[in-house]
Amino acid sequence: MIDPGFLDELDRFDTSLKRVSNARRQGEQESPDVGEGLTFSDHRRYAAGDDPRLIDWKVYARTEELFIKRFEAERNLTVHVLLDASASMDFGEGDANKFEYGAKLGLGFCHLTAEENNDFRFSLLGDLPDRIDTDASSRGEVLRLVERLNETTPGGDGDITAALSTYAETIHSRSLVIIVSDLLFDPDDVASGLAALARNDVLVAQVLTPDELDPEATGDAIFEDPESEATRRTYFGGSAARQYTDRLQRHLAAVDERCQALGIERELVDTGAEFFDTFADLWLGARFGGERRGGRGGG
Structure with a gap:
């Protein structure tokens, strides 16, 4: 369960984020275009x-x-949070659960976006996008989203291409799109979905658990597919462990290669890492990544 108290901690943490932001902007005028916007x-x-x-x-x-x-x-930027709600996201124990960790990342973006007087949207990704906010863009709305997400159980295979392509058609203003997913889909399907969003600033947080990144299981083990619920008993260790690691690294490299080709920033997130450190990296990356990518705007 997501404890909404993390938002209060985020308020205190935001002070240090602003110091870093200001330091990176040192020497710049705060309002170079006086009056516009x-x-x-x-x-x-x-x-x-x-x-x-x-x-x-x-x-x-x-x-x-x-x-x-x-x-x-004025409210001149919309932040869109797209959280993968397919069954594979319901993995990881306690605070390392991918769906809950990813949900907190998305909620953190919404909370600080509202504090900056900008708008946010929050959607779950399955076979199609499911928008779950009510267009309020306020702290109260973030708290309502916490309740909604605590009632959500990830399920299904998901269709990353259809979900992202369909959502892209709803964006009609200057936008930053935050995608939170384990991206355990075919890399070409991921690329097809991301391509539909590429005219906006896009930041992808690929969330994986420590057990997925560096599994400790050795010997006889039972593996369960969370999407099909199929199980398989096998010996995991030695060559099997090496094959798993090699296959995972190839997948991560393929996803990263496709993101780079589209000019989209992708960050690999270990859900075992301290949450606020991860959030700081993503928040600052979103604020300054657009400058590195040439500051694209949405349509």
Whole structure:
């Protein structure tokens, strides 16, 4: 179960994220395009280094003191979180469960997006996308999503191509798309789905558990396919373990190669890693990845 208390921890953690963000933007003007996409908020006294274009000369005429106008960004970016809800995501014990870990990553993006006065959308991916938010883009909506996700049991095979392609048709504004999935699909199917979204900024978080990345099972073992519920008893170790590792690494490399070809950033996430460290890497990657990729915008 997802404990909504992690959002309070995220609020405290956000202070350090903002320090990192500000450091990376050091020397840049906060509002180089004064007035466009911004709404007036209030005044504050002029200080050395402030942009003189922001001085309110009407206030100066009345008071003979320099004040600058402060603006708030209008909601001009929509963040779309697409969380894989196929059966393979229901794997991993406790905090390492892929679906719950991935859901928290998506909820974290929604929470901080709303704090920045932007809009978010949240959808589950199965054979087709299932949008589960109510278009509120608020903290209350994030809490409602926590309840909704705690009631969700991943299931089915999923169709990554159809789900992503169908969702792409719903995007009609400047957008950042966050895809959270184990991507245990054919790499060509993954590429076909991602290609439909590639005109937007896209960040893929590929979530896998420590047991998948480095399985410890040795000797006789029973393996279960979570999508078909088929089981197989076999000896796991030696050559079988090496074959598994080689096959996994080939799959990861194939997915990464296709993402790079599309100019899409993909991060491999170990669900055994500390959550806030992982979230920080993804959040900062989303904020600055667009600059590295040339700052694409959605249509």
